[in-house]
Amino acid sequence: MSTVNTRILDILDIKTAIKEIEKINRDTTKLNMFTEKSLYKAVKILDLSVRAANLLREEALIIGAEAIVSPDVAMFNTTKSDVLILATLYQYKLLCYNLQTKEFGLDRVGESIKQTLHRYNNEYPIFKKGNYSFDFNKNKYIMGILNITPDSFFDGGKYNNVDLAIKRAIEMKNEGADIIDIGAESTRPGAKILTEQEELDRVVPIIERLNKEVDIAISIDTYKSSVAEEALKNGAIIVNDITGLKGDKKIAEVISDHDAIAIIMHIKGDVSSMHETKEYNDLIEDICIDFKNSINIAEIAGIRNSNIIIDPGIGFSKTLSQNYEIINKLKELKSLGYPILVGGSRKSFIGKILNEEVEDRLIGSLAVAAIAIKNGASILRVHDVKETKKVIKILDTIENGVK
Missing domain, CATH: 3.30.1370 (Ribosomal Protein S8; Chain: A, domain 1)
Structure with a gap:
């Protein structure tokens, strides 16, 4: 008796379904039905x-x-x-x-x-702003972190003058960054909360020069509307708000007025309590509900749906296990319909598992980046641009073949 060859196909998305179905039956009149049944x-x-x-x-x-x-x-x-x-x-x-x-x-x-x-x-809309276009259906993007702070947990004090900041931005662009995210106020536990003027004094000169000298999309990492306003006036096109538009009530309107992109991060509580762990009934479910509240704020302010990106807030008001649960279940956030950004680079949830200090967390960060991309992330916010770019290239080759 001859051997019957059988195997299980791992069909998890429409693209894979169509590819496997067409190997056997290329009848286009039935393709949609076959795909939906698979x-x-x-x-x-x-x-x-x-x-x-x-x-x-x-x-x-x-x-x-x-x-x-x-x-x-x-x-x-x-x-x-x-x-x-x-x-x-x-x-x-x-x-x-x-x-x-x-x-x-x-x-x-x-x-x-x-x-x-x-x-x-469904596919995401293509994000367009000025000379910049982001197609999250075809590409994965890297947001390089530029902390111009004296007290950030990894690179505090390294780039806190204009010349050093511009040099680092150019370096990250050359390594493969698509966006530079500029932050003047550290969010590590115990960091000083800046006044609006202190934050403006740090970021505006750098954004002005970066916009003139380097052809790259600029993001401002702030939850203050006045800082967002000045950053957008001087060349930023993205506002990365860790409060999910819930902190400063004017920030959503500022983003809308400039037709800028809003990165809405999940946080339970406010800036003063963002590092305290919180109670969740169902982690992903509760995050989705909180996101819907933030998205409602964005819609009321007039921010276009095609200008919204969501960030589940790894390390903010989450326990160690909750941070890993988010990465594992990241794909569930796709039901909200917005591109997903993940920022896990060198954070303590990696160090606690590997028993490593921040300077030794590169490999752990790259592992998180790989799984995040595989589970639906469109943007990675990272310190290590060159290494992350290589991870994305290998993942793309695994999924789409050698080009």
């Missing part, structure tokens, strides 16, 4: 009424999918339940269509599922 997703819906949860479960079973609810739902021993749906993309299409005519708010549930899947699977 991709399986778990979608969680929070706090549905017991009637809605029961009916949703029935509708899922009708199309051959599954909807997991609390055991108390069937007996009406609860008023609400989360629901976890397990289905292929094809089954979700059928389910969302069928829910359009259902009661108990299931029409809105169906629309929410449809939009969430669309955001997760």
